[in-house]
Amino acid sequence: MLDLSKKYPRSISRNGMSIELSVFTAEDIDDVHQFACSLPEGDLQFLRIDITDRPTLERWADSVSKGQRYTILARRDGKLVGYGSLNRRELHWMRHLGEIRVIVSPEVRRIGLGALLASETFDIARDLGLTKIVAQMAREQQGARKMFQDLGFAAEALLADWVIDRDGKTRDMLIMSFDVTGLG
Numbered sequence: 762m763l764d765l766s767k768k769y770p771r772s773i774s775r776n777g778m779s780i781e782l783s784v785f786t787a788e789d790i791d792d793v794h795q796f797a798c799s800l801p802e803g804d805l806q807f808l809r810i811d812i813t814d815r816p817t818l819e820r821w822a823d824s825v826s827k828g829q830r831y832t833i834l835a836r837r838d839g840k841l842v843g844y845g846s847l848n849r850r851e852l853h854w855m856r857h858l859g860e861i862r863v864i865v866s867p868e869v870r871r872i873g874l875g876a877l878l879a880s881e882t883f884d885i886a887r888d889l890g891l892t893k894i895v896a897q898m899a900r901e902q903q904g905a906r907k908m909f910q911d912l913g914f915a916a917e918a919l920l921a922d923w924v925i926d927r928d929g930k931t932r933d934m935l936i937m938s939f940d941v942t943g944l945g
């Protein structure tokens with residue numbers, strides 16, 4: 762398990778605002794729940810896990826404590842405004858894979874926070890020795906696609922009807938990936 766205590770917590774500046782980064786622990790469950798419940802329905806439609814559900818958040822915190830996930834929280838003036846998460850695969854034949862998830866609050870979008878959180882989790886993946894980093898999204902999530910593209914990810918697969926939204930409508934899933942072995 763990676764020791765992140767030297768890197769977090771720390772403050773960074775974006776667009777003149779100070780953002781505090783920290784590692785998600787069980788003590789943050791209330792804040793993450795509040796953050797999730799404040800997200801617009803459009804964002805909640807595409808969540809891989811239902812982060813408005815407290816037991817789901819408890820399992821998440823548990824998996825962080827076991828090193829199966831690494832989640833970096835971003836706060837502005839003490840209020841949670843986003844997170845980036847690296848999820849490892851439990852499957853033996855996918856142990857080289859890491860999946861990045863990022864969500865940023867609408868009020869602080871387009872100032873580089875999403876890309877920053879993606880980069881922070883990307884660095885964790887590299888430090889863990891993972892060689893293939895992936896991001897999954899619904900085809901409609903164009904902002905996410907552009908952000909990962911800008912970070913060097915390439916579209917790898919489009920899987921028809923692989924995800925189902927909160928209204929029960931199926932969507933195509935886009936998988937983007939970054940092959941770390943190609944880096945110097």
Ligand SMILES: CC(C)(COP(=O)(O)OP(=O)(O)OC[C@H]1O[C@@H](n2cnc3c(N)ncnc32)[C@H](O)[C@@H]1OP(=O)(O)O)[C@@H](O)C(=O)NCCC(=O)NCCS
Nearest residue numbers: 862863864865870871872873874875876902904905907908
């Ligand atoms: C995708 C998301 C994380 C981006 O967060 P963000 O903080 O706004 O992203 P950034 O400011 O770092 O943007 C980085 C680049 O991504 C691209 N981008 C981000 N959002 C975009 C949008 N809505 N439309 C077009 N391009 C977009 C841009 O190229 C942007 O650079 P620029 O602002 O200099 O043009 C955010 O929109 C979000 O939380 N969406 C809902 C959840 C989601 O889709 N998560 C991704 C699935 S893992």
